[in-house]
Every structure is written in structure tokens, then in C-alpha cells.
Amino acid sequence: MRRYFGYTLVALYLLSSPLKAQTLGSLTVEKIMRDPKQWIGTSPTDIAWSEDSKTIYFNWNPDKNVADSLYGYDLSSKKINKIAPADRKTLPAKSAVFNKQKTQRLYEKNGDIFLISTTDFKIRQLTNTVERESDPAFSSDDQKVIFTRGMNLFSIALDGGLLSQLTDFKTGTKKADAKPEGQEKFLKDDQLAMFEVLKERKEKKDAGKKITDAEKAAYPKEIYLGEKNVSNQEISPDGQYITYRLTQTNKSAKSTIVPNYVTESGFTEDISGRTKVGAPASDSEFWVYNIKKDTTAKVSVKGIPGISDKPDYLKDYPKLDSAWKNKERDVVINGPFWSENGKHAVIIVRSLDAKDRWIMALDPETMALKLLDRQRDEAWIGGPGIGGYPMSSGEIGYIDENNIYFQSEETGYSHLYSLNVETGKKTALTSGNFEVQHVDLSKDKKTFYIITNEVHPGEQHFYSMSVTGGQRVRITRQAGANEVTLSPDETKLAIRYSQSNVPWELYVMDNPAISNTKTAQPEQITKSVRQEFLSYPWRKAKVVTIKATDGQNIYARVYEPKKSNGKAVIFVHGAGYLQNAHKWWSQYFREYMFNNMLVDKGYTVLDLDYRASSGYGRNWRTGIYRFMGGKDLTDNTDGAKWLIKNYGINPKKIGIYGGSYGGFITLMGLFTTPDVFAAGAALRPVTDWAAYNHPYTANILNEPQSDSLAYRKSSPIYYAAGLKNSLLMCHGMVDVNVHYQDVVRLSQRLIELGKNDWELASYPMEDHAFVEASSWTDEYKRILKLFEEKL
Incomplete structure (x- = not known):
């Protein structure tokens, strides 16, 4: 009884005397280099919306756990709740694609394909396999779902669930049927001429093979890859063409080794590392499979304007300069990007020396290329929305069936452009001594939502703008950085915002471009920063x-x-x-x-x-x-x-x-x-x-x-x-x-x-x-x- 009574007194004392909040005091290395989640706090990351635009999901760690967990903010109750693991498994992935009517969305999660209705938000699982399915897309008529499994493309009919294989890529080379020669050919011909039973059986076997081969004609063409790897498999909206990239790894490229000395095994273990600059590059080819003609062909880059242009730096090396002799540079082709009706296919061609990016129209029937835009830089191609590496496509999409949008540093700053694929007319949608750093196109394709640093190089703000360009309407006002995630219905903005002396917090705001109100203000959702961190007057540097x-x-x-x-x-x-x-x-x-x-x-x-x-x-x-x-x-x-x-x-x-x-x-x-x-x-x-x-x-x-x-x-x-x-x-x-x-x-x-x-x-x-x-x-x-x- 005494122990119980003593415990009760201690508990009552604690309740009546709240714990004093920790203060940081004077700064020391030991204090500021502690685990940040224990004393600074953990900012929300990976912001995503529910399909019904009523909940904002984000990773967060307010409880100082070992790892972050998923939380949801309900807009109606204005409450934050931790999402249970069982519920988390059922949530759609952030990356998804719409059908044409915007009534359904496709996404991949944990290697399987799912379909979600945007009207009643019901989820339908389309695959459940050990193999990973990825890159789901709707067919042009929205009746099928196209996806990649292993090396090949497949489709699932949404009505009936029929699974069809669209490509048949195989490693290695096709083994030719062995045909007898010399002595063997003489003996075989002699046997068939001598024995009627052998002759009749062979004729029956050959006839059966013809029937079997005719039935196989419905299957896709066997395409043997040799030692090459296939990637970027994509079918055209009309289902007539399949494009793909073949890559040949250069086996002579030597990789580095990083020794790991402190290991669980007690032995030094090697970590396989990267190659070093200048190592032999992989060869890349872009191919088109014409399904109707049952043919495959490689896209030729010989006619690309400037494909043989040599870099200026070679002038410092006379021997290399004189030996160039119209050398055709190696390139990587990204895409294609198809218009919804399948009328236009656009590819991004990038030189491996990083000095050229060509945007080109591809005719998959004739294999002809037409130049739409060329950006040349004697240093290297790069910048926001452009990307700095051969495998990056940069920002590109269709405003309508004939017009694409993309970014370019043509003026010295990364800006947004539109281009008519048929006429070649290019229009600058933004201009000035600032960068367009992020682009989203609205669902109705009438509005661009962009982030720029035009107010000040040290600030990022969110704007709405007509797809034809013109005036930009600034939506965010808080000085600092504003990372914006639009709700699916585009009526709300989830904003991750910070200042130079205040870590990131999450805000929600009405989208004034939809509500037509100028009074919309961001409302803070999270309070992540701990009192110990706030107890020190952190400076806003000039x-x-x-x-x-x-x-x-x-x-x-x-x-x-x-x-x-x-x-x-x-x-x-x-x-x-x-x-x-x-x-x-x-x-x-x-x-x-x-x-x-x-x-x-x-x-x-x-x-x-x-x-x-x-x-x-x-x-x-x-x-x-x-x-x-x-x-x-x-x-x-x-x-x-x-x-x-x-x-x-x-x-x-x-x-x-x-x-x-x-x-x-x-x-x-x-x-x-x-x-x-x-x-x-x-x-x-x-x-x-x-x-x-x-x-x-x-x-x-x-x-x-x-x-x-x-x-x-x-x-x-x-x-x-x-x-x-x-x-x-x-x-x-x-x-x-x-x-x-x-x-x-x-x-x-x-x-x-x-x-x-x-x-x-x-x-x-x-x-x-x-x-x-x-x-x-x-x-x-x-x-x-x-x-x-x-x-």
C-alpha cells in the first residue's frame, strides 16, 4: 500500500507541475549535430492528394520514431491522423495516368496495376503476379490497359480481362533450322525417293507445321536482341507501331571497387562502384516495329541537321580537329511522345557529347524525321525542365493534337515554349531574366501552372497562365520557397513552404485560378519544429x-x-x-x-x-x-x-x-x-x-x-x-x-x-x-x- 500511495503522490506532483520545455542555450557542435528528428523536428515530405481531393497525405515523424510514417489531413475536420499500415496498402500511388474522359486513372503499386474510378473512387486491381508490371497506359480507345512485364508489352481488356502479349522480345539469337548438306543431303533425298511411307509422313508433318505456323501468325513477331537490352517499349495510339530502344553495354568499361572495412562479417567486403569519366559508352539504337507489315527497322539519325558538327574545344587539339572528318556523333533517342489521336509522334534526340538537343517529328511508317527545334550549346545542354543527361527528355507534352510545349534555354534562361508540329511555328510563352522551374498543365489543357523565380532569384512562386502565354497570375505571396501540389479537382493547393530560418511546413489554400477569389490565404496544417530548436534566435542571413x-x-x-x-x-x-x-x-x-x-x-x-x-x-x-x-x-x-x-x-x-x-x-x-x-x-x-x-x-x-x-x-x-x-x-x-x-x-x-x-x-x-x-x-x-x- 505504501508503494502505491507513494506512486500516486509522484504522479499527482507531475500532473500539477508541467515539465519545463527544453531550451537550446548557447550553441555547441555537440548540440547542433545531434539526430535532427530528436530536437529540430521532421518536416512533411512526399505530398499527395486523395482521389476525392478531400485528404492530403504526407510523410511525417512528429513522434521521434526511427522512420517517418504516412499521415493524412482531412480538409473537412481539419485533423491530422496517422494512416494505419493496412490502409496505407490500399492507397493509390501518386504517379497515375488518366483516360481521355478523366473518369479513370491507372497506376502501378508494388509491381501490380490498379485502376481507380474518379467518380466513385472504387479501386480495381488488374494484375496480381510475382513479376513486376509497370508503365501502365490506356489504349487510344480507353478499352485496354497497356503495360510492361519483363521485356515485353502486354494489354488487358477492361471488358472481359483478356490478357494479350504485344511483343515477343527474346535474348540471344535465333537458331536457324539445320539443313543437311553434302553426304547427309544425298542420303536424305535418297531415302525420301525410295520409301513412300517416309515421303507420306513427311508431307503430313509439313502440312501440320503450316497449319500451326498459320495459327501462330496471331502472335507478335519474335524479335531477338542478341546481347542488347531493350527498354522504352511503347505502342502507338492506333496500335500499329511499337517503338523501343536497344542498348549494347560496352563490356570493356571498367568499374571501380570501394572496399568496406567495418562489416558484420568481420571481413573486408567490396562494393561494386561506378565507372570513371571517359569510360567507353553504351551504344543506343531506336527501333520501330511495324505490326501490320511485320517488320522492324532502326531509326536513322544521318539526316539530322548538325549531327556531324564538331565541338569548338577541338581547336585546342589540331590532330583531333583535323581527324574529325564529318564524324557522326552518337545520340540517344527519347520518346516517342504521341498525340492522343496518334497523328503525331515527337522524339527527343540528345547527343552523347551533351552539346545538342533536337526535338523531331517521327513518321513511323516511312521512318522519316523532321526537325522541329534544335538547341545547341558549345558548353552543354541543361537547365530546369531540360535536363542535363542524354537519357532525360525534359518537360514536354501536348496542349492539343497539333501543339506541344517544352522548355529551352534559347534566350539564356529556361523558358516555356509551344510549337505546332504541323507548321513548325514556335511561340515563346514566357520570357525575361528568370527561370521557369516547374510546369503543370491543367486537366482541361487551358491553363499552365508554373513555378518561377522572377520575383527574386532567391524566391520561388506559383503562377497560373493561359496556354497561349501572356499575363501570369501570381498565386503564392509568402517570401521564400513554395512547393505546390494541386488537388485532383484543381480547386486546392497543398503548399510546402519554408523561410531561411524556419524549416518546411505544410499549408493548404484555395486555388484562386478556379475560385476566382483574390482573398485566398494559405492555412498552416503542420507544426513540425520542436521547442528546443525554436528557443534559439536563428538568423535570417542577409x-x-x-x-x-x-x-x-x-x-x-x-x-x-x-x-x-x-x-x-x-x-x-x-x-x-x-x-x-x-x-x-x-x-x-x-x-x-x-x-x-x-x-x-x-x-x-x-x-x-x-x-x-x-x-x-x-x-x-x-x-x-x-x-x-x-x-x-x-x-x-x-x-x-x-x-x-x-x-x-x-x-x-x-x-x-x-x-x-x-x-x-x-x-x-x-x-x-x-x-x-x-x-x-x-x-x-x-x-x-x-x-x-x-x-x-x-x-x-x-x-x-x-x-x-x-x-x-x-x-x-x-x-x-x-x-x-x-x-x-x-x-x-x-x-x-x-x-x-x-x-x-x-x-x-x-x-x-x-x-x-x-x-x-x-x-x-x-x-x-x-x-x-x-x-x-x-x-x-x-x-x-x-x-x-x-x-
Whole structure:
């Protein structure tokens, strides 16, 4: 009884004295590098609507669980509920396609195909197999569902459920019927001539085979692939043509190996990695199967305008330049994109050297190609809605049966265009010194919903616009970033919004383009951020512009201390093509918090969107072509000069740090401009671009075997002799992106050069992006120690 009474007293005391909310207090590395879900909170992600537009689904973790869970916000009750696993299994997938009447939608989930009615929202499962079915689409008459299973296309009749195979792709080569020759042929002919029974039996067998073959004529043509792989199988709306891509992997391309030392088995285990830039590429072919003619044919690219144009950089290599001789460049064909009535087929052709993108009309009957649009860039094709790699189609679709829409950097900024496939007339739907960063076409195909950064490069806003272009109506008003997901009925907007010092939260808002009201305001749904995080006054860094040496404006964040210690640190974001000097919550939130801590200690911190950062158009994006560590580095050294001039920073007390591309810039800074930076921390840095991957690097530097000058200029390992000041390098040992081998090779180079003031911290269980709080803590304690001691 005493124990029970004592427990009751304690319980009553707790109820009458609420727990004091945790406060963060002064910042330390140990505090800010903890598991963020335990003290910052987890923002909602993967936003999706229910089919009836009454519920918003999102992944969230308000309970500090190991992983996020699915939640639903009911618009009528305005309540958030956790979705049970059993209910989650029945929810439709986000990616789905409509039939023409918009009464049904198809989607794939867990490898099976489902159909959902948009009137009563009933779900019908069409497949239930061990094999994976994918890429479902309606036939042109909406009576069948087309999908891929394995290598082949199939269809299911919605009335009756008849399953039909549309293609018969087979690996290997067809074995020809063996025909006797010489002695064997003589003996066979002699036997048939001599024995009537043998002759009669053979005639019966041959007649039976003819009947069997005639019955098989209803089956699709056998298409043997040899050692090639088939992909992008698609049937035309009229069911007359099947297009597909064949890819031949180059077996001579050598893959890398990443050793994993700390394993469950106790043995070192190898992780199979990527190839390096310049490795032999796979061959790609685009084919058309004419079902009526029972023929297959490869689409020829010989007549494409400019297919043999050589890149300008070859002028630096006279032997390669003179040997070009109208060489036909390798390409990848994406698509086709069919109009609903099947009248038009459009393909996207991209050169493997990344310098050309052609939009072309394809006539599958004659195999003829007609040029609709060509975008040429002596650096590389890229930008929002365009994509930077051969396998990317970019943004493209049909406004109506004759007009397509797409994005292009023709003016220097990614903008939206329409083009009449029949007449070839192209119309710019948007224009100006800003980017169109996302495009959605309304269900009635009368309105574009787009996200642009026209208000400010550091803001993203949502607009509605007629499909004919003209005035854009701005819908979002909150300064920062607005990620919008339209409801299926297009009457509501689910908005993921953040500011530079406030993480992402979820909002809901009426769509004024539908409701015709100007008073619609976003209503916050989630409250994800924890009190401990909110207890610290996180800074809204100033977004400023700095004049570069070449006269360009560099956008940057500057963090100002209340009382300066005369020292500064420049943070360099990673990825190269990424934006961080903006007004929304950064994906570099740990670095953001670390920068706040440095400012508390009196440092001034600068974070620049140097050359090649995203959000600023083509010229900024390609400013590093053939010279990484050129303008991207001088933008940072110009930032250092700006700090000295505007904040009275001691020129001998400036540090620099960053990860991945930021680590690369840090190395280039310490090796080539040692009088600018007194200390630097290079985290998971690229030390030699010839060791990085092909898709990213070849765009910027071409291939090392054909443009060695670009690699020599751009790789820090060649400049290591220039190190004079303090260098810290940190690298995960199971990094499958920038391999640990990179930093090991540079370490050996520094040893051979007799350099002393450097150190390497290795993290045996970390990949490119660290996941363990202990690793983050160790890394940033070392960075802080470097700056505190060396600056």
C-alpha cells in the first residue's frame, strides 16, 4: 500500500507541475549535430492528394520514431491522423495516368496495376503476379490497359480481362533450322525417293507445321536482341507501331571497387562502384516495329541537321580537329511522345557529347524525321525542365493534337515554349531574366501552372497562365520557397513552404485560378519544429549581391555578428549546380546552424552562389566549362575581398570550408590562392576530376582522353605544391560518389611534396552523405578547432 500511495503522490506532483520545455542555450557542435528528428523536428515530405481531393497525405515523424510514417489531413475536420499500415496498402500511388474522359486513372503499386474510378473512387486491381508490371497506359480507345512485364508489352481488356502479349522480345539469337548438306543431303533425298511411307509422313508433318505456323501468325513477331537490352517499349495510339530502344553495354568499361572495412562479417567486403569519366559508352539504337507489315527497322539519325558538327574545344587539339572528318556523333533517342489521336509522334534526340538537343517529328511508317527545334550549346545542354543527361527528355507534352510545349534555354534562361508540329511555328510563352522551374498543365489543357523565380532569384512562386502565354497570375505571396501540389479537382493547393530560418511546413489554400477569389490565404496544417530548436534566435542571413571581377553580380548570404572578431569564414555549398543563397530553408541545415555558431563567436560568415550554381540562367550555369576552379573560385575570392572592404575583416584571418564540390573549391583555394585563405576544411572533396563519374564531369570538362587540358586545369591534385596554410580533409571510407581513393591519392601527393600543415580524418562507416550523429560531431569539432587555432 505504501508503494502505491507513494506512486500516486509522484504522479499527482507531475500532473500539477508541467515539465519545463527544453531550451537550446548557447550553441555547441555537440548540440547542433545531434539526430535532427530528436530536437529540430521532421518536416512533411512526399505530398499527395486523395482521389476525392478531400485528404492530403504526407510523410511525417512528429513522434521521434526511427522512420517517418504516412499521415493524412482531412480538409473537412481539419485533423491530422496517422494512416494505419493496412490502409496505407490500399492507397493509390501518386504517379497515375488518366483516360481521355478523366473518369479513370491507372497506376502501378508494388509491381501490380490498379485502376481507380474518379467518380466513385472504387479501386480495381488488374494484375496480381510475382513479376513486376509497370508503365501502365490506356489504349487510344480507353478499352485496354497497356503495360510492361519483363521485356515485353502486354494489354488487358477492361471488358472481359483478356490478357494479350504485344511483343515477343527474346535474348540471344535465333537458331536457324539445320539443313543437311553434302553426304547427309544425298542420303536424305535418297531415302525420301525410295520409301513412300517416309515421303507420306513427311508431307503430313509439313502440312501440320503450316497449319500451326498459320495459327501462330496471331502472335507478335519474335524479335531477338542478341546481347542488347531493350527498354522504352511503347505502342502507338492506333496500335500499329511499337517503338523501343536497344542498348549494347560496352563490356570493356571498367568499374571501380570501394572496399568496406567495418562489416558484420568481420571481413573486408567490396562494393561494386561506378565507372570513371571517359569510360567507353553504351551504344543506343531506336527501333520501330511495324505490326501490320511485320517488320522492324532502326531509326536513322544521318539526316539530322548538325549531327556531324564538331565541338569548338577541338581547336585546342589540331590532330583531333583535323581527324574529325564529318564524324557522326552518337545520340540517344527519347520518346516517342504521341498525340492522343496518334497523328503525331515527337522524339527527343540528345547527343552523347551533351552539346545538342533536337526535338523531331517521327513518321513511323516511312521512318522519316523532321526537325522541329534544335538547341545547341558549345558548353552543354541543361537547365530546369531540360535536363542535363542524354537519357532525360525534359518537360514536354501536348496542349492539343497539333501543339506541344517544352522548355529551352534559347534566350539564356529556361523558358516555356509551344510549337505546332504541323507548321513548325514556335511561340515563346514566357520570357525575361528568370527561370521557369516547374510546369503543370491543367486537366482541361487551358491553363499552365508554373513555378518561377522572377520575383527574386532567391524566391520561388506559383503562377497560373493561359496556354497561349501572356499575363501570369501570381498565386503564392509568402517570401521564400513554395512547393505546390494541386488537388485532383484543381480547386486546392497543398503548399510546402519554408523561410531561411524556419524549416518546411505544410499549408493548404484555395486555388484562386478556379475560385476566382483574390482573398485566398494559405492555412498552416503542420507544426513540425520542436521547442528546443525554436528557443534559439536563428538568423535570417542577409541576401546580398557582390560584384565579381568580371562585372557579374554574385548572390550571397552574409551572417553578421553583433561584435566582430575581425575574422571570417566562407562556406561553399556542394553539388556545383545547386542554389543556397536563397530565402528558404537550406538542405545544408547543419552548416546553417554551424554558421550561426561561428557568428556567435564573432566570425562573419559568407555563403555564395558562385559560378555554376543553379537559379541564374545558362551563362551562370556554364561559367565553369572547361575550367572548374576558375570563375567559381574567383567568385569566392571576390567574396573575401568584399568582406575585407565592407566588414573590416583581417585579410590574414579568412577561412573556407565545404563538402563535395565545396571541398573541391576549398582545395583549389588553398592550393592556388594561398594568400586569400589562411585555413580550410575540404570535406569529401573531388581531388582529380578524371576519377569522377561520366554523366556529370563529361558535360563540363568533356572527356579526359580528348580534352586533357581541361582536366589538368581543373584538378586540385596538380596544384598541391601550392599549399602553404592549414588544410583539414575529412572523407567517408565507403563513399560511392566521390571515392575515398581521391583523398588517399592526394595524401600521397602531399607526403611526396613534403607538406606538413595538413591532416586527414577518415570515417570508416560513412558514405558521401554522413548519417551518424557521431560522425557529424567529430567532423565539425575538427573544423571548429581548425578555425579557432589557425585564424
